[in-house]
Amino acid sequence: MLIRMITACRFLMVIPVIGCLILTAGVVVMGFARIITGGIEVIEKGDASAKAAKVMSLSVIETIDLFLIGAIAYIAAVGIYKLFIADPETRLKVPIRLTINSLKDLEDKIIGVIVAALAVAFLGHAAGGDTPDALLSYGGGIAAVVVALAFFMNYGQGKKES
Numbered sequence: 722m723l724i725r726m727i728t729a730c731r732f733l734m735v736i737p738v739i740g741c742l743i744l745t746a747g748v749v750v751m752g753f754a755r756i757i758t759g760g761i762e763v764i765e766k767g768d769a770s771a772k773a774a775k776v777m778s779l780s781v782i783e784t785i786d787l788f789l790i791g792a793i794a795y796i797a798a799v800g801i802y803k804l805f806i807a808d809p810e811t812r813l814k815v816p817i818r819l820t821i822n823s824l825k826d827l828e829d830k831i832i833g834v835i836v837a838a839l840a841v842a843f844l845g846h847a848a849g850g851d852t853p854d855a856l857l858s859y860g861g862g863i864a865a866v867v868v869a870l871a872f873f874m875n876y877g878q879g880k881k882e883s
Contacts, residue, residue: 734805741798748791755784782845789838800827839863
């Protein structure tokens with residue numbers, strides 16, 4: 722009886738899968754809307770000055786950051802589904818880069834996209850014209866997080882199996 726209940730509880734993980742898919746859709750739609758509204762704004766203003774180009778570059782970087790966040794939510798949805806819900810015999814057709822066989826695989830993939838999102842966020846700050854001191858402390862904070870994540874990936878759960 723207890724074993725059946727524990728086995729059935731894995732289907733509770735459908736809730737975070739659906740939540741992550743909703744987050745993915747919302748973030749992607751928001752990013753697409755930013756592209757459309759930004760394009761319309763550029764056409765309406767017709768401004769091609771250096772200042773307008775810098776503002777547009779910053780907007781592009783922020784939109785890419787949104788898409789990376791959507792990718793994180795999608796990877797989490799696929800990983801949770803594959804790890805907790807899908808039967809081992811069921812083959813979920815995903816790109817080879819999304820092959821997830823363990824919680825460690827899921828963590829590594831999510832951390833990889835998080836590092837990319839942090840890099841894009843730093844690029845956005847750099848393009849935003851922050852003062853050098855502010856940019857240095859912001860970049861230093863991001864660097865500390867990236868080092869901690871790299872340490873966690875390599876040493877956090879023991880040595881990787883060959």
